[in-house]
Amino acid sequence: MANKFICTLLLIAVCAKSISADGIENGNATTISAHPYVVAIQVTDGTRVCEGALIDSNVVVTTAQCLANYDASQLVVSVNNSQIVSIAKSTFDGNFDDTTMEYDVAVLKLAEEVSLDTIELASEEPATGASGVVTGWSSSGALVDVSESIISASDCVSGEYTYEEGDVLSSMLCGLAANKACDALPGSPLVANNQLVGLVSWGYGCANSANPAVFTNIASVKSWVDQTVESL
Missing domain, CATH: 2.40.10.10 (Trypsin-like serine proteases)
Known part of the structure; x- marks a missing residue:
């Protein structure tokens, strides 16, 4: 199993035991009125x-x-x-x-x-390929969105990406971020179809097609x- 203490996320750049991200890089400007939750x-x-x-x-x-x-x-x-x-x-x-x-x-x-x-909690996890949006603050304090292509846990460990069997479990989802976005804080919400489907959790590296971000799978919890x- 790959070591999850390696500093993280396509979308986070956090260590599992040391939260160090400053805020999302390369997100798209949004407003709190669009995401009051x-x-x-x-x-x-x-x-x-x-x-x-x-x-x-x-x-x-x-x-x-x-x-x-x-x-x-x-x-x-x-x-x-x-x-x-x-x-x-x-x-x-x-x-x-x-x-x-x-x-x-x-x-x-x-x-x-x-x-x-x-925001309503999702009862069912989105299918691989579904579109979602992560919202959080940038290092400058601006609220931004990052578009995500959601990947199921099983597809995330299928061999197409960096993760191995046992890395991404049923309580997790993966997602590929647009614009090579990085540095979201843990807990940043992932929303699809106006429901909360995930929370930024961990990952490896930053923003490339081999390293999806890993999210808590809200439907499973x-x-x-x-x-x-x-x-x-």
């Missing part, structure tokens, strides 16, 4: 460390690595590109493995409700998210 997870000095998606008025879904690598009590959530909201409760999937990056998903309950449009939201 996109949130930044940041430390108190304003530095973004992860991103996420608002799935209810006071619930954000993001990646487990965000909570595994940071003390949640030191994090806040920026919504609507400026409003800062505290985190009341948080948890990540107990099956998360920081070596394989399996089940890289977490839920944050905000300390207050926000009046913004949310939806039941855990739903149950967790009810119990928080």
Whole structure:
């Protein structure tokens, strides 16, 4: 199995245990009004460390690595590109493995409700070849989109790409980014057909046809998210 501690992503340039991306490079400018569900997870000095998606008025879904690598009590959530909201409760999937990056998903309950449009969780994973969009902030602080061609886990390890059998698991999806985009933060949402289908998780290298980005497969973890939201 290839070592997932190698610094990552076609779309991320992050290490599995060391989040170091500064923001998306080569994305296309967009606005928060077009993607009101996109949130930044940041430390108190304003530095973004992860991103996420608002799935209810006071619930954000993001990646487990965000909570595994940071003390949640030191994090806040920026919504609507400026409003800062505290985190009341948080948890990540107990099956998360920081070596394989399996089940890289977490839920944050905000300390207050926000009046913004949310995004629906996908119940079915998109087929290989489906189009999606990752949205996140650039290193300069601008919100940008990256077009993605989605690839199923099985197709991602078929031999056409860098990944080997056992690298990309059922809780994951892959995606090839347009414009050789790089450096999205973990948790950046991947949306297709107006549903959240993935969260930026890990990968190898940066922006070439052999190295798709790897995303948490939302359809595969939806039941855990739903149950967790009810119990928080």
